[in-house]
Amino acid sequence: MPNILVTGGAGYIGSHTVAALSAAGYSPVIVDNFSNSQESVITRLEKITGAQIPFYNADVRDGAALDAVFSQYSFAAAIHFAGLKAVGESVAEPLRYYEHNLAATMSLLAAMQKHGVKSLIFSSSATVYREDDPVPYVESGELGCSNPYGWTKLFSEQIIRDVAAATPGFSAVLLRYFNPIGAHSSGLIGEEPQGVPNNLLPYVTQVAAGIRPQLSVFGNDYPTPDGTCIRDYIHVSDLARAHALALGFAEKNTGATAINIGTGRGYSVLEVVAAFERATGVSLPYRVTARRPGDIPEYFANPELAREKLGFAAELGIEEMCRDAWRFEQGRKD
Numbered sequence: 001m002p003n004i005l006v007t008g009g010a011g012y013i014g015s016h017t018v019a020a021l022s023a024a025g026y027s028p029v030i031v032d033n034f035s036n037s038q039e040s041v042i043t044r045l046e047k048i049t050g051a052q053i054p055f056y057n058a059d060v061r062d063g064a065a066l067d068a069v070f071s072q073y074s075f076a077a078a079i080h081f082a083g084l085k086a087v088g089e090s091v092a093e094p095l096r097y098y099e100h101n102l103a104a105t106m107s108l109l110a111a112m113q114k115h116g117v118k119s120l121i122f123s124s125s126a127t128v129y130r131e132d133d134p135v136p137y138v139e140s141g142e143l144g145c146s147n148p149y150g151w152t153k154l155f156s157e158q159i160i161r162d163v164a165a166a167t168p169g170f171s172a173v174l175l176r177y178f179n180p181i182g183a184h185s186s187g188l189i190g191e192e193p194q195g196v197p198n199n200l201l202p203y204v205t206q207v208a209a210g211i212r213p214q215l216s217v218f219g220n221d222y223p224t225p226d227g228t229c230i231r232d233y234i235h236v237s238d239l240a241r242a243h244a245l246a247l248g249f250a251e252k253n254t255g256a257t258a259i260n261i262g263t264g265r266g267y268s269v270l271e272v273v274a275a276f277e278r279a280t281g282v283s284l285p286y287r288v289t290a291r292r293p294g295d296i297p298e299y300f301a302n303p304e305l306a307r308e309k310l311g312f313a314a315e316l317g318i319e320e321m322c323r324d325a326w327r328f329e330q331g332r333k334d
């Protein structure tokens with residue numbers, strides 16, 4: 001079974017991808033410093049996969065540590081999730097974000113170069129599109145970011161493109177995720193934010209669980225049908241599956257290819273609230289508050305390139321996303 005290095009493999013999307021890789025016949029090897037995840041995720045992954053998952057508690061920016069891992073395995077490819085991801089924090093601490101995320105990407109590329117590994121799947125984001133791009137966002141759209149976190153994704157894309165261009169036989173897939181939510185069907189792994197959640201679904205499940213009194217809906221005066229913002233939510237297990245498909249694509253193609261991973265369908269905040277209530281039977285107290293600075297009224301993916309290049313289409317709907325997120329939240333409480 002081909003060994004795949006998964007940086008950040010204990011995190012939210014990384015852990016689901018490790019499960020998907022294992023199911024697809026790959027042998028994932030995790031490098032994670034557990035700065036935003038728990039070591040117990042590894043045991044939970046072993047329960048899900050029935051396989052032993054090798055892991056290394058190391059910082060991807062630590063070249064010597066990475067070198068040691070690359071020396072132990074012959075990797076067919078690397079999937080790079082490790083990095084900082086809080087948009088607001090990146091505005092307050094831009095240097096930390098640029099230093100961390102760009103150093104992590106370059107450190108991994110250097111280790112790959114040294115050990116002759118020529119296949120990389122990178123966690124990019126829909127945040128690399130310009131806010132005024134027409135929806136649905138298409139890969140050939142204009143790029144440009146409104147916060148340092150976004151720029152670290154766009155700059156990482158560029159660094160990877162340059163390395164791919166300079167390295168014969170190098171293949172990079174830049175997956176631009178839309179809004180991943182939900183959790184593994186086992187209820188064993190899911191999103192585990194530290195402190196007060198920034199993102200909608202973790203906040204929703206914590207309100208439903210009684211941890212927080214009510215949801216704040218950030219603005220209902222946007223130019224959308226119900227006035228609340230529209231996003232393309234995708235089940236994290238669908239997103240994880242796209243990574244296994246991207247590995248197959250990378251085996252057969254060279255160069256760098258950016259691909260949207262979304263469903264192609266947008267839901268407003270109020271539609272998500274309604275879907276959550278339908279899927280779980282739990283009523284969700286909310287109140288409308290002021291807009292959150294920086295929010296864009298509406299965006300969703302054009303998912304055609306993913307279909308064409310990867311044979312990928314999202315399968316799980318919004319209610320399944322809500323149901324699975326809720327199952328995971330309830331498991332956490334027990």
Ligand code: NAD
Nearest residue numbers: 008011012013032033034035036037059060082083123125
């Ligand atoms: P996460 O924080 O849950 O996972 C990241 C993992 O990387 C964590 O386990 C963390 O401990 C680890 N990590 C961070 N810095 C590290 C370092 N220097 N060395 C080793 N390990 C390190 O985040 P996630 O939601 O799973 O996101 C994974 C990737 O996808 C990130 O690059 C993120 O920017 C990107 N992304 C996320 C979203 C989203 O909405 N969650 C959307 C688009 C893109």
Ligand code: WQD
Nearest residue numbers: 087125127198199200201203216217218229231269292295
């Ligand atoms: C979704 C919608 C909020 C919380 C962020 C990053 C983006 C990407 C994914 C990585 C918005 C509304 C939210 C709440 C609310 N990450 N909301 N009440 O902002 O689309 O994307 O995560 O690359 O870069 O910006 O996701 O989940 O924060 O918000 O009303 O308590 O829910 O206003 O319309 P967002 P989100």
